[in-house]
Amino acid sequence: MDRPEEVSGRRSRWRRLRIALAVLSVFALAAAACGGDDDDDTSASDTTAEGAESLLGPENVASGEPIKVGMVSDGATQAFDNTDELRAAQAAAEYYNNHKGGIGGRPIEVVTCETGADPAGATDCANQLVEAEVVAVALSQSAVADSVWEPLHAAGIPTLFFQTSTEAMLADTTDSFVMVNPLATLYGTPIAAAEAEDTDKLAFVLIDVPQALATFESGAADEILDNAGLEYELIKVAPGTADMTVQMQQVVDAGAGVVQIVGNDAFCIAAIQGLTAVGYDGAITLISQCVTDATREALPGQLEGISITSTMALGAEDDPAYQLYLEVMDTYGEDVEDVPNAAAMGGYTVMSSLAVALQGISGDVTPATAAETIKAMSESDFPGADGLTFQCGGTAFTPQPAVCSNGSLRATLDADGFPASYEAVDSTDILP
Numbered sequence: 001m002d003r004p005e006e007v008s009g010r011r012s013r014w015r016r017l018r019i020a021l022a023v024l025s026v027f028a029l030a031a032a033a034c035g036g037d038d039d040d041d042t043s044a045s046d047t048t049a050e051g052a053e054s055l056l057g058p059e060n061v062a063s064g065e066p067i068k069v070g071m072v073s074d075g076a077t078q079a080f081d082n083t084d085e086l087r088a089a090q091a092a093a094e095y096y097n098n099h100k101g102g103i104g105g106r107p108i109e110v111v112t113c114e115t116g117a118d119p120a121g122a123t124d125c126a127n128q129l130v131e132a133e134v135v136a137v138a139l140s141q142s143a144v145a146d147s148v149w150e151p152l153h154a155a156g157i158p159t160l161f162f163q164t165s166t167e168a169m170l171a172d173t174t175d176s177f178v179m180v181n182p183l184a185t186l187y188g189t190p191i192a193a194a195e196a197e198d199t200d201k202l203a204f205v206l207i208d209v210p211q212a213l214a215t216f217e218s219g220a221a222d223e224i225l226d227n228a229g230l231e232y233e234l235i236k237v238a239p240g241t242a243d244m245t246v247q248m249q250q251v252v253d254a255g256a257g258v259v260q261i262v263g264n265d266a267f268c269i270a271a272i273q274g275l276t277a278v279g280y281d282g283a284i285t286l287i288s289q290c291v292t293d294a295t296r297e298a299l300p301g302q303l304e305g306i307s308i309t310s311t312m313a314l315g316a317e318d319d320p321a322y323q324l325y326l327e328v329m330d331t332y333g334e335d336v337e338d339v340p341n342a343a344a345m346g347g348y349t350v351m352s353s354l355a356v357a358l359q360g361i362s363g364d365v366t367p368a369t370a371a372e373t374i375k376a377m378s379e380s381d382f383p384g385a386d387g388l389t390f391q392c393g394g395t396a397f398t399p400q401p402a403v404c405s406n407g408s409l410r411a412t413l414d415a416d417g418f419p420a421s422y423e424a425v426d427s428t429d430i431l432p
Helices: 042-056 084-099 119-131 145-154 167-171 182-197 210-218 220-227 245-254 265-277 293-298 320-332 342-357 367-375
Strands: 067-073 108-114 137-139 159-161 176-178 201-207 231-237 258-262 283-286 307-310 407-413 419-426
Touching: 042 084, 042 320, 067 084, 067 119, 067 342, 084 108, 084 320, 084 342, 108 119, 119 145, 137 145, 137 342, 145 159, 145 167, 159 342, 167 176, 182 201, 182 220, 182 258, 182 283, 182 307, 182 407, 182 419, 201 210, 201 245, 210 220, 220 231, 231 245, 245 265, 258 265, 265 283, 265 293, 307 419, 320 342
Parallel strands: 067 108, 067 137, 137 159, 159 176, 201 231, 201 258, 258 283, 283 307
Antiparallel strands: 307 407, 407 419
């Protein structure tokens, strides 16, 4: 099929591909479990206990010498506070210790560390965890993930990161594991939307910076979209462009049934306003960084029906995985300050994933046996959303052997700009 001039024929080696705009965040929703009153109503208490047991399962208490695992977060900084990641991870460990037999029948002992979003702090955290003799380390999100990973990898300590674009980590075959495939999160939702719209033409409206264009310039986008049987138009827009009417007219002229917008919130606001101005009536998909409170304020009522990529079913009260998360937080996460928040659920999800991956461990538990156990794990349910699975060990996506899953969620926004529904998307068949 014809390709736009902006896309070069260069195809760099996969292990050198940088994907800096992987879709790696979801939104906090106003949804939380309601606690009961502390009264003497025995029947109400019994009902609550029965409901909790049905979600948590029967007791299966771990015993013996604890197994130390690390949990790293950027924690509290002047710009943000992600310490709920650590609290929720601890709650997840307590759930596994009391209901899943911990790891290999032994209790999980979580050793936490905060980087402060500083590279030096990240390196210090890694060194602290090496000295603490942890057997594995989990991390949900971090501005300094590379600086956490490198010393741990050098020490042979396995790492399970929820998300990363670190090329060396994605290519590692020894002791690195990544829950989310960055290519799947970038392309899964727009391709799923194209199938739903029965269109064979996509338009990508990208902020004109190297990171956003990486997969197009490497040739990855060509291969993925070829596999999906789709044509595309690539439209690059300079950062800070306030009026995108001219560029959005290109989307209409191209006959695109779906447009994917990649940029920050201000960029996406201008793009959506431009699409409205030119009368575009196709489907719109966004990366999650597009939608913030500023976006909702600037586009009241205009976000309904737009899709974003999500990596957790945050706020989906009918999702069994989210229901379990709420019950675990209600039972073991009393110190978690903002339960219906991506930071907290991310900490829970990555620690739960590590516990699941290590379930089969036995004998002498060391970093080496932990890495081998993770690589030998069977396909398992993804703790962050129903309908997704993961399996580490190099089989999910061979060009990036650290990847454990090609799944993501297509979240459809409501009129207020929050996810109203989720659909599981498996990108395995479209990946190169």
